[in-house]
Amino acid sequence: MSSSERADRRAAGEQVVREMFGEAFLEENLAATADGDGPGADMARLALEQCFGDIWARPGLDRRSRSLVTLGVLMAQGHQWEVRNHVLGGLGNGLTPQEILEAVIQTVPYIGLPAAGQAMGAAARALTEE
Numbered sequence: 001m002s003s004s005e006r007a008d009r010r011a012a013g014e015q016v017v018r019e020m021f022g023e024a025f026l027e028e029n030l031a032a033t034a035d036g037d038g039p040g041a042d043m044a045r046l047a048l049e050q051c052f053g054d055i056w057a058r059p060g061l062d063r064r065s066r067s068l069v070t071l072g073v074l075m076a077q078g079h080q081w082e083v084r085n086h087v088l089g090g091l092g093n094g095l096t097p098q099e100i101l102e103a104v105i106q107t108v109p110y111i112g113l114p115a116a117g118q119a120m121g122a123a124a125r126a127l128t129e130e
Contacts, residue, residue, distance in 0.1 A: 013053030075119035087126035
């Protein structure tokens with residue numbers, strides 16, 4: 001892949017993150033790290049280029065739908081910090097707090113009550129931050 005293609009992927013990823021989470025989140029959590037050579041630089045570059053630049057920027061699903069899918073997967077895997085982040089991103093993508101909480105309830109028969117309870121706690125905390 002050429003450096004110009006990588007730059008385009010990164011720019012697309014940064015735009016998605018900016019629209020979902022805001023400029024401050026982008027700078028504090030990804031862009032500054034990706035520009036460096038510290039321990040998280042490669043992961044931040046992958047997040048910006050691959051996750052957000054390639055996957056989130058694809059046509060085929062709107063961002064609200066992508067947020068719901070992502071939240072369900074993160075809840076099922078028990079990644080509570082990322083549930084929190086993607087609740088905020090889901091709000092940025094147009095989900096309502098009620099839709100987010102209903103998505104958590106939808107997971108109960110599939111991931112179990114304890115995991116869904118943890119997800120509900122993470123979602124509720126994120127919603128109170130907003």
